[in-house]
Amino acid sequence: KAGVTQTPRYLIKTRGQQVTLSCSPISGHRSVSWYQQTPGQGLQFLFEYFSETQRNKGNFPGRFSGRQFSNSRSEMNVSTLELGDSALYLCASSFLKPGLAGAEQYFGPGTRLTVT
């Protein structure tokens, strides 16, 4: 099976702009989660989607949003970019049945976003 893919791999944006990142999960995986990784804060959970519904949300401002499509592909959007949004954004998919928690996650290579 193909792994989790993320596009683009690298992105440079200017403060105030918005950005959309894309994630294609492993075939058959319906749960997609997003994480932000920075040297200062480490790995932080952004949100999780399951069957096109946001099931969990981390402690991030409303500028961070996401969605999931019927084919389980997911996008996350960050509006009005700030310098502090510079980070590695990781997408992960899992074969998580409804009602179960914490299956192993398969991570994509990440999108490195730099905000100048």
Added chain:
Amino acid sequence: SQQGEEDPQALSIQEGENATMNCSYKTSINNLQWYRQNSGRGLVHLILIRSNEREKHSGRLRVTLDTSKKSSSLLITASRAADTASYFCATAYYNQGGKLIFGQGTELSVKP
């Protein structure tokens, strides 16, 4: 913050030696997982241990879980230079779907 803590933050050993990393967390968990990350790339799942398990093995990896102390340890035996990476523990909670809370990680350096 729910985030777990790991120690040591950094560990440097010689090839052939064992490496032990520790993780602590704050509230009752469904399971605890360990991941490896090479140089800012994606994470790779290593092992998952459920809250009702005390020890688990996978190849050269041994994970223990002590729910009374809310702690876990990862032991890598006979380390190789290729084991050089950052290692993270992650906790999963009941009724929180696929959400994982990650520790700050241990940076392991294995010198040939």
